[in-house]
Amino acid sequence: MQDRVLAVAMNGVTGRMGYRQHLTRSVLAIRNAGGVELPDGSRVVPEPVLVGRSPDKLRAIAERHGVERWSTDLDTVLSDPAIEVYFDAQITSVREDAVRAAIAAGKHVYTEKPTAGTLSAALELAKLARDAGVCNGVVQDKLFLPGLLKLRRLVESGFFGRVLSVRGEFGYWVFEGGWQEAQRPSWNYRSEDGGGIVLDMFPHWHYILERLFAPVRAVTARTATHIPRRWDEEGRPYAATAEDAAYAVFELEGGVIAQINSSWCVRVDRGELVEFQVDGTEGSAVAGLRECRVQHRVTTPRAVWDPDAPADPGGYRDHWEPVPDNTTFVNGFRAQWERFLAHVCAGEEFPYDLLSGARGLQLAEAGLRSAFSGHRVELEEVELR
Structure with missing residues (x-):
């Protein structure tokens, strides 16, 4: 043909x-x-x-x-x-x-x-x-990353039992631009140009949560502009008018609680730049951009909190197993x-589609509204008329 x-x-x-x-x-x-x-x-x-x-x-x-x-x-x-x-x-x-x-x-x-x-x-x-x-x-795009495709495989197989919570950590240190070149464009830090980590990342968190777990029904968020002064592509200082960090709790349909921190002012001490830990009644998983590790309830070690013990036995990560690729992943x-x-x-x-994109923007607006008001914000059903 x-x-x-x-x-x-x-x-x-x-x-x-x-x-x-x-x-x-x-x-x-x-x-x-x-x-x-x-x-x-x-x-x-x-x-x-x-x-x-x-x-x-x-x-x-x-x-x-x-x-x-x-x-x-x-x-x-x-x-x-x-x-x-x-x-x-x-x-x-x-x-x-x-x-x-x-x-x-x-x-x-x-x-x-x-x-x-x-x-x-x-x-x-x-x-x-x-x-x-x-x-x-x-x-x-993040739905098609190897780590999240493996996570989807686990969800669809029923591995978790009843999902209880999702915890996400995203971010890295973006240089201010004055002494080392910034890794992100300067408009990202000016609200008047559409910048800000909430508009940038909350739409991502929306489709990940919606597609893998359940629709988001409410959000409580706090934002911060930790670095108030940055330098642009020409080396000129400017005032950062957009938030560079956001800390949010998302309530999902069915009772799942998701907590996700997003920051361009954090130094990375994790396996990948973004990681999600999903905990369920039957098992847990930690998924990043590419890797995914699991711990079933039958292999969960008995952790005991004892601050008076001479040393924590540690070794907690030794009880996690990698999820195999089992396929070839493309970009x-x-x-x-x-x-x-x-x-x-x-x-x-x-x-x-564009309606799905609109729902992501709805979550970003609700997050900003929550951060401004200090209140929990519920999300109404979005539909086309």
């Missing part, structure tokens, strides 16, 4: 995430591998069309990777009927208008998150996509891209 070439406008590929994860490790990797096989045996091959503001950067990327088309004019790109899909990896503050324009042009839309600056705007985008009849999706971003392409071309199921 003849392969189908699918033109994909990719906006924001001059940024770190857009370039590394979405362009080179996903779309170009899929293209170079001969595309994605569809149920009828045919294949869809994505062909990127680069979009951005810097002609020099776009030209350099295009020449480096053998991409034929690039443009700084989004309107012209969207008016091209040969381009069927629009992807957005821009900064949050400009994403909404671009996605709205793409939907109006009849393009299928795949986008980073948050999808908009407010819940109402995110819901409007979801409604516009539904009414336009275009396929739409939101990046939820998580690429895995979701493959599913979205199959969704567009063959109608394959793709639940990670």
